[in-house]
Amino acid sequence: LSRPLTGRVAVVTGASSGIGEASAEKLASLGARVVVLARRAERLAELVGRIEENGGAASAIAVDVTEAAAVQAAAERVEAEFGGADLLLNNAGVMLPAPIEELATGQWKQQIDLNITGLMNAIGAFTPQLVKAAAERGVADLINTSSIAAQNIFPNFAVYSGTKAYVSHLSRHLRAELGAKKVRVSAVEPGIVGTELQSHVTDQGALEWLEGSKETVEWLTPEDVAEMVGVIATLPARVNLQQVTIMPTGQA
Numbered sequence: 001l002s003r004p005l006t007g008r009v010a011v012v013t014g015a016s017s018g019i020g021e022a023s024a025e026k027l028a029s030l031g032a033r034v035v036v037l038a039r040r041a042e043r044l045a046e047l048v049g050r051i052e053e054n055g056g057a058a059s060a061i062a063v064d065v066t067e068a069a070a071v072q073a074a075a076e077r078v079e080a081e082f083g084g085a086d087l088l089l090n091n092a093g094v095m096l097p098a099p100i101e102e103l104a105t106g107q108w109k110q111q112i113d114l115n116i117t118g119l120m121n122a123i124g125a126f127t128p129q130l131v132k133a134a135a136e137r138g139v140a141d142l143i144n145t146s147s148i149a150a151q152n153i154f155p156n157f158a159v160y161s162g163t164k165a166y167v168s169h170l171s172r173h174l175r176a177e178l179g180a181k182k183v184r185v186s187a188v189e190p191g192i193v194g195t196e197l198q199s200h201v202t203d204q205g206a207l208e209w210l211e212g213s214k215e216t217v218e219w220l221t222p223e224d225v226a227e228m229v230g231v232i233a234t235l236p237a238r239v240n241l242q243q244v245t246i247m248p249t250g251q252a
């Protein structure tokens with residue numbers, strides 16, 4: 001039975017929870033073979049099991065995307081085992097808001113290392129495969145998970161927002177650069193989504209702000225964002241959603 005993404009190979013980073021996990025399931029249900037990356041091998045194994053039970057094809061590679069050599073080795077496995085990726089959902093990220101004057105330099109570094117350097121490691125490792133696939137088959141996708149924080153001002157989100165502004169602007173540049181080679185580049189900018197992202201926040205003020213928003217806003221689910229990833233990947237090859245902002249209806 002042919003499905004919209006049959007024959008495609010999708011690599012998803014940050015696939016052990018939240019948006020990445022839901023998107024991997026969505027892409028698999030649309031027919032893609034998905035290769036799921038994150039550090040927690042057990043969570044990835046459960047995800048692969050679930051996808052296979054539902055008739056999909058999946059494999060896991062446990063990797064820390066902040067380590068360039070490890071991401072490169074993962075890309076080599078994808079090339080050797082599946083002929084290379086034609087979709088990369090570059091999604092692993094961490095959000096640690098805090099007032100700048102607290103000088104939480106360890107958390108600044110964590111966000112920059114993952115949201116920027118980790119993202120670039122995956123782009124470095126998989127872009128050759130995307131370009132090759134697009135030349136051979138007429139389409140490939142680089143989908144970067146950014147955030148509404150790339151556009152709006154949220155209290156004490158400066159460092160996180162800076163990393164996501166990087167992701168959105170980088171995506172616009174890469175779209176211009178790679179579009180001629182039939183690689184579509186998209187930035188997905190979600191508003192607040194209920195995932196494990198909030199569980200890593202340590203700043204009391206930020207935690208209260210997040211908790212408070214729950215009282216007035218019905219947060220998005222990871223599946224809501226995954227649905228959009230599915231739309232991006234299944235559009236005709238000539239159509240590229242450059243930037244998709246997906247917000248909870250009640251979030252200002």
Ligand code: NDP
Pocket residue numbers: 013014015016017018019020037038039040041043063064065066091092093094095114118145146147148189190191192193194195196197198222
């Ligand atoms: P989760 O915390 O649920 O998911 C983050 C994922 O990243 C996990 O799978 C985690 O897996 C993985 N990850 C973390 N560190 C590393 C690492 N060093 N190497 C490889 N993988 C890593 O959060 P979300 O699903 O919400 O986040 C996904 C993306 O969506 C992020 O880029 C986030 O910034 C963005 N986003 C989220 C929003 C929200 O409100 N939730 C809103 C807007 C954007 P593991 O720990 O197993 O490595």
